[in-house]
Amino acid sequence: MSLEGKVLVIESDTAQAKELAAVLKFIDREAVLVEESSRWKEAMDSTDELLAVLIGPGDSDTELETLLQDIHATDKNLPIFLLAEKGKEPTVAINVSSCILGRVELPARYTQLTNALHQAEVYRETNQKVGRQRPVDLFRSLxxxxxxxxxxRKHIQQVADSEANVLILGESGTGKExxxxxxxYYSSRRDKPFVPINCGAIPADLLESELFGHEKGAFTGAISARQGRFEMAEGGTLFLDEIGDMSLPMQVKLLRVLQERTFERVGSNKSIAANVRVVAATHRNLEEAIKxxxxxEDLFYRLNVFPIEMPPLRERVEDIPLLVNELIRRIEHEKRGSVRLTSAAVMALCQYNxxxxxxxxxxxxERLAILHPFGVVDAGDLPEKFQVEGGSSLPMPAKLDEDLVLNPLPIEYQEPRLPREGIDLKEHLSNLEQTFIKQALDDAGGVVAHAAKRLGMRxxxxxxxxxxxxxxxxxEAAGI
Incomplete structure (x- = not known):
C-alpha cells in the first residue's frame, strides 16, 4: 500500500477490538484502540496520518449518528467503515457519496480488511487538497x-495543453487512465486536481450524487451536504472512465453540464459553475451503441472532440520487454521484492495473446515476484498458459526487436536501483543469499554437494x- 497511516478503531467490545488490532498488525497497519466513543477526539488529535476509522455499533443508533457527524465535521475526507457481525447489516444508512465507505464484517477477515483499507487509500488520494497530486513517476510516461x-504520445503532446474534451478508446487493461x-500532467491544469470516477462501478441511481454532490437531507442517508466529483475537480481534470456504461438519463444531465458549464447538487436549485476539463474513456464501441x-449521439460528439486509441498489447509485442523492466522497477521501488526473467521467458510472453x-x-x-522472490524465472517456471509446447505456437511478429528479447541484458542484468528511502544492505544480501541457497538445494534434490557446485562454493x-x-x-544423504 502506498499511503502511510494508522487506523482508528472505536469499539466497546475489547475482544473484538484486540482481534481487529491483530489483523491490522499482520497487514502492517497500527491500530489506535478507543473503547469509549466519547474519547475518540483525543485519540484522533494525538495520531498523525490517520488513514481510516472503524466504528462499532455502539449503545444506540442516536449515539452512532452523532459520532459519525462529529468525525465528519472534524475531517470530511476521513474514510469510515462500520463494524457489524456477519449477517447483520448496520442500522445507519450507508451511501456511496458519504465518508462512510462501507462495512467490515466481524470477526475480521484479512481479505476484507485489506480491500477496505485499499478503498480508503484511493478515497483519500482522490480527495487530496489542491497541489498534492501524485508525482508523475508513480504513473510514469507511457x-x-x-x-x-x-x-x-504524439497525440498527448498535441492536445494536452488545450481545453478540448478527449475520448480515450481501447480494450480493458490497455492503460486508458x-x-x-x-x-x-502535461496540461496547464497540472497543479489542480485530477479526479477519476468509474461510471460503470457506481449504481445508476447514485451516480448523479457522486458526480454533482448533494445537499443535506436530499435523500435517505444524506446526513450532511457533500461535494461531487465536478466540484472536487474544479480547475483541474475529471476523468470519466467507462463512459459507455452510463445510463441514458445521466447522459442527458452530463451533456447539459458540458454545454452550459453549470450544474446543481441533488436537492438544490443553486447553479454551480464548472471549470473542469473532461476526459472520458470506454472499451465499448460507442458508434454501435448509438445505433x-x-x-x-449528441453526447458522443461532445466527448469525441479529440479521440485517442490505446492499442491492445497483442499489437505491440515489441514493447513487452520494456514493460516487464518497468513493472519490475515499480515492484522494487515499492519494496515488494524483485524478480528477473530469462530471455526464453520473455520470448514466451511475447507469443501470448x-x-x-x-x-x-x-x-x-507481481505473481512471479511472490513465487520466485529475488529469483530468475525461466520459460518453464511460467504459468502453464504462457508456456509454448514444441516451440512457438504463435508466429513471432517480424516487427519485434530481437535484441530486446534474445539479449538478456535489459532484463536479467539491469543495474539495480537503490530505493529512495535507502536499504539495510546487510539484511538484503543475507535474504538474497538464503533465497539462492534454497533454490540450489531444491534444484539439486537436497544433495548439498551438488548445490554447492551450483553456487560455486565448497x-x-x-x-x-x-x-x-x-x-x-x-x-541429503549422510556424508553426501
Missing part, C-alpha cells in the same frame, strides 16, 4: 517504443551457511 505507442493522467439506442492487456502482464509480474562452506541460517537439508 512505456514502449512501438509505432502505436509513439502515435499515442495512464493516458488521462499524462494528459492532465442500438444505448448512447446519445494477452486478452487482459497490460493489466494482465502487471498481475503476472561443500563445507555451504554446510556452515545452512547452520547459520537454520535451513533444512531435506534429501
Amino acid at each position: 512505456v514502449g517504443s512501438s509505432r502505436a505507442i509513439q502515435q499515442v 495512464v493516458v488521462a493522467r499524462n494528459l492532465h 442500438e439506442g444505448k448512447f446519445r 494477452w486478452p487482459g492487456n497490460v493489466r494482465e502482464l502487471a498481475n503476472l509480474i 561443500r563445507t562452506t555451504l554446510v556452515e551457511k545452512l547452520r547459520k541460517y537454520g535451513l533444512q537439508r531435506s534429501g
